[in-house]
Amino acid sequence: MSEQPPRPDESPDPYASPSAPPAYEPPPATTPDYGTPPPVPAPDYGTPPGPPAYSAPPPPPAPDYGTPPAPPAYSAPPPPPAYGTPAPSYGTPAPAPSYGAAPVAYDVKPPLSPEAQKARSNSIIWTIVNGVSLLFCTNLLGIIGLVLGIMGITRASTDAEGARKFAKNSMIAFIVTFGLVVLFWIGIFALGLGSSLTGS
Secondary structure, three states: OOOHHHHHHOOOOOOOOOOOOOOOOOOOOOOOOOOOOOOOOOOOOOOOOOOOOOOOOOOOOOOOOOOOOOOOOOOOOOOOOOOOOOOOOOOOOOOOOOOOOOOOOOOOOOOHHHHHHHHHHHHHHHHHHHHHHHHHOOOOOOOHHHHHHHHHHHHHOOOOOHHHHHHHHHHHHHHHHHHHHHHHHHHHHHHHHEEEEEEE
């Protein structure tokens, strides 16, 4: 039975075997004919000219060195010293170092007296305390104690009594300014608490 094309109202059979596709055949290989290339004529450069005529330079004159001097006569080296003899000394020996007092430098400051050391230490402590209160406690008036402490540190090497007074004034400035800051915050808290109580 031959296959009939499906009718338009009929659907093709999905289980029917498909027909084999035609075998692939490559097109025949052909080479294009470009023709023969025209011959390339050989270039005609002509005959090269001959090299220019040069005359040979005259030979240099032979140097006259004369007769060489006779080599110097060498003497035999001195015999080595006998074993155990000291080696010869050259020049004068260096002087031995003296172990006396060391020379004093020009810029050496004498050590501070115990009073000056105590005043300087107190000035350093109150400078640090005022600086910390200025940074962390919003104590803007701590600048006064900070400046007084720095002045005490610089005066300690020349004026021990003045450094002690600056350290004391730095301490007093810290206490007064810290007290003012505490009173300020107590007042802010009291006003805030009072206004919240009267407002409700």
